[in-house]
Amino acid sequence: MASLLSVQCAASLKKSGNVIHLRRAAVRIHSREYSSRKTTSSEYLHESVVPSMHYQKSLPRLPIPKLEDTIRRYLAAQKPLLDEDQFRTTEKTALDFQAGVGKQLHEELVTQDKNNKHTSYISGPWFDMYLSARDSVVLNFNPFMSFNPDPKQDYNEQLVRSTNMVCSAVRFMKTLRAGLLEPEVFHLNPAKSNTDRFKSLIRWVPSSLSWYGAFMVNAYPLDMSQYFRLFNSTRIPKRGRDELFTEEKGRHLLVMRKGNMYVFDIVDRDGNLVKPAEIQSHLKFILSDSAAAAAFPLGVLTSENRDVWAGLRDKLISAGNSEDLRLVDSALFCLCLDDESMRDHIHISHNMLHGDGCNRWYDKSFSIIVTKDGQAAINFEHSWGDGVAVLRFQNEIFKDTTEKPLVHPGSDPAAVDSASAVRRLHFNLDAELQQGIKKAKENFNSAVSRLTIDAIQFQRGGKEQLKKSKLSPDAVAQLAFQMGFLRQYGQTIATYESCSTAAFKHGRTETIRPATMHTKCCSHAFVFQPDKHSVEELRGLLNDCSTCHGQLTKEAAMGQGFDRHLFALRYLACSKGQALHGLYTDPSYAAINHNVLSTSTLTSPAVSLGGFAPVVPDGFGIGYGVHDDWIGCNVSSYPARNVHEFLQCVHKSLEDIFSVVEGKPLS
Template sequence: MARLLSARCVASLRKSGINLRTTALGITKQNYSSKKGSSTEYWSQSDTPFMQHQKSLPRLPIPKLEDTVRRYLAAQRPLLDDDQFRRTEKFAHDFQSGVGKRLQEELVAQDKNNTHTSYSSEHRLNSFLSIRTTVMHVNPFMVFNPDPKTEYNDQLVRATNMVYSAMRFMKILEGGLQRPEVSHLNLTKSETDGFKSLVRRASSILSRPADMSSFVRLFNSTRIPKMRVDELFTDEKARHLLVMRKGNMYVFDIVDRDGDLLTPAEIQSHLKHILSDPTPAAAFPLGVLTSENRDVWAGLRDKLIAAGNAEDLQIIDSALFCLSLHDESMRDRIHLSYNMMHGDGCNRWLEKSLTIILTKDGHAGISHDHASLDGLAVLVFQNEIFEETTKRPLVHPGSAAAAVDSASAVRRLQFNLDSELENAVKKARENFDSLVSTITIDTMEFQKGGKARLKKSKLSPDAVVQLAFQMGFLRQYGQKAVARETCSTAAFRHGRTDTIRSVTLQTQRCSRAFVLQPGRHSAEQLQAMLSECSTSHRQLIKEGITGQGFDAHLIALKHLDDSEGEALHGLYTDPAYAAINLSNLAAKPLSL
């Protein structure tokens, strides 16, 4: 299932020392005007260069092999019975003393020859690109809050403001004027002029700069389906927007030949033209093909190219981003979540690195390809866009669209499809509907406590949430949860994520006490168990964000082992290794 990210997930980045609300580490100059005078292409300009800290970022450390094996076995212990664990323990120790030792030496040697990056970055990316199931399973989505001024939630008004703000964000990135994401260990000092001056000169040991390299894939990027392993494609020269409505695709240039953005009124005119287009829903919406198995879609894409659609596919791939306009109003949060996750499957190009979604009643969200982007870039983008469109909108209810020839400026893409491709689209829709029928979303709002109360009790809110997930699974199914969550390693050069294995002996004991042994423990004993869970979980988080998790390390060693053309070591063919990587309960961390 696709993973839901909310604005609260910014807390997972704070674990890496990244505080998105306290990172304005340059004097910000407002109202940097474009040549067009009436528009404002740059809403801010940071005195600290965007990539200021990139070269000074530490590289992700390669953990000691014995530490990785120890952590791996600790994660397996609560999931296995005694006989299973002895088998897995034997594989792990044999790996550590044998082939693993040689692979570790090779990995260290490779790392020394690739000082421009971190040892796990390529392997992590390949892991994403090698996924052969539908990308619906991995593409995260986020939902914007409604504009507090309700009249600005009109679909056309909000879409225009968001598109224009997104383009201004792109211009800031192009100019290197976006502030780098950095936080001070003492957040009360991070806004002082003295500290700002210091970080402009050098990366301070008191600050935690974040890797900004993934920002380059926010725009003009797409994941291209290929047999076995997909590819990432970026065309920085393209300056057109892709808009999808009713399964139809439209494009128009949003940057002119001089490099200036269209005015908000011009964008409004073009979007109004698309929303008013009487063309019926596409009979064969190609977007649904992107929800197929990756190898199946790769083969169909080759057939599309052979049928004469190469140019239009290139237009889709190179578009700045995708704007998905839905003709449906949302009933409630559950309906909204389904819509943002996948919609009807026909109005998305799931491979675009970034898609902004607008429903008929102005609810907005973001979907993104996880191979291209991780949480940091998308969360920064979302926060900036929401801030600008709600506090400084440039299009207002009743604003007049520009008197331009939108009918000539906007082009609807039309594809050549033979009977085989038409049948493939029909089959993809059937597969999509079948998959969606297995997805269930429900919500519950808990109002009897929260982060502040848990922290007052010296408990990690994230540990308690993860524990609640495991207890719920045990109560519902009577089984152990195989749970994991991601943590950010953005404090390292080309750092992405690693995995926190949140099921521990402590959480297992605590879950049994609450769910299976009611009344057998005193309140003090239960509180002590909660405290133990919190302490062990904090340790796992610290290991993860400092590059001491075991998942990225084992993946890198596995890639080396696999590249030698011989059978993988038993550690990797052990059913327990496969089982721990097929979590029946996966979640995003909320807060320390």
């Protein structure tokens, strides 16, 4: 589950009778024009009237659901996955947990939460889950989001685009750290709340009360606590549990090309952006470097098992490489300059998700990858935060580089001594370290060779048509995945949809469970018995699925799912050395957490593709977006599943759904 893209507020938030559709909000937030922006110097993207973290202190706390509600939701999610005998056993076990051990653990969790009001009950355990995982971050954790091309074709040239992205990233960083970045807020009534007048007022409301001031005009601030980890941050491998490192004093950029590593300053001693023409000169120098590809590319070690990498890192330090490793860890971010051009969107997905393992430092909080033909993407390490912060960054960078680029085709790089300004890192590698790199590369090649990616674009309709038909676009996409899997494998299977809980202080994610009795009934009717149901009956089943999915998304975004609550109770029991209750050892608990269909949605004006690997060996990793008039799916699998056939089944399911929406009988 760790590799899921939490890049959309994938649900609805209900406050005082108002339903706030955060899935749509995420898109609107990231594509909107900020009305309070005013253009300043080249140092900042904009100056917000309201300080960036103005709402942080007064954000509502993530609620702990009632235990009886959690068990009820858990059993409802189990029902479509189990036969009658299995369900009765699971029900008995769950109710026993609710009445006994679970009740005690829940009371302890509530008490613990009351004593830690500065954070959320899930934050600590969730960090621990990520950082204690020993699997490679590649495929298991790091997702990617690729940029759309610059609309001005000449600006997609690798040097020009890389320079502009580096400059815009520094501008974003400076805007954020100066407190001038527009706060992340969903405006239910923007005519009242997204105005200069309101912002001029709310800035004077104390931070401890500011959320309530926004709430009074139907504006809902989102958590921004993860943003500080965007820059100068790296995941450091340690035996047993990794650590997150952040050094905000770092002024340099890490650049990788052909597995070689370079650093140079992109912020001067006064904290200002280095002149864009100088950055362009330094990047041109790196792109022109005739050095051969690294014989022992150190970056591939970041793709290793975390304990193996931790041991090799200790050896690197013992061999006298601590200073250069510190430069890697403290760099603002990593820029990966690839010498390869992309053939198609499948090639892009593979390159941006994993690449060749040599020209990446997967532990950096994020890396910007730019290929020879100017395709660009962000690959990010997932433990420090979720995709909400990364998507905001990506949208701002895309907007800034396409609307206000600082270098242009034909711009002359500065006449500076880049050979002196750019430092190529050289590491002392003994025979043991060289062997470790060689073995890491073999393991990497073996892992990625098993991954297949395919994609479809369903062109018959999308969000606009579904909304006119009063159907949830997300519910329809999720139903198509249920139908597709049933059509291919004859089963209803455990399904995970990522949902942000950023409406709460230190919220992370909650799980929407799209496989329900409604989707099971509807899928069986469409797949196995279409001739036994009228169009009206099938349409009624679609309506039921949409309504049910809408309710699940509202609950999840309100922190009212069951997955995080049960996870926290289990974590608490383990931390006390307490034997796990039968609920956690029940095979059905393992089955529902073996998420064969792992899904996350992504739509943004900046993003072309998003993707991640399956979270289980026999699973699918489904990145999807429901656009105005089409639906896209970017899906990955390992050999245990046939991704090409699955997408054919999903496409057929969408065809059938849209036929019924249009009032046509199924053929």
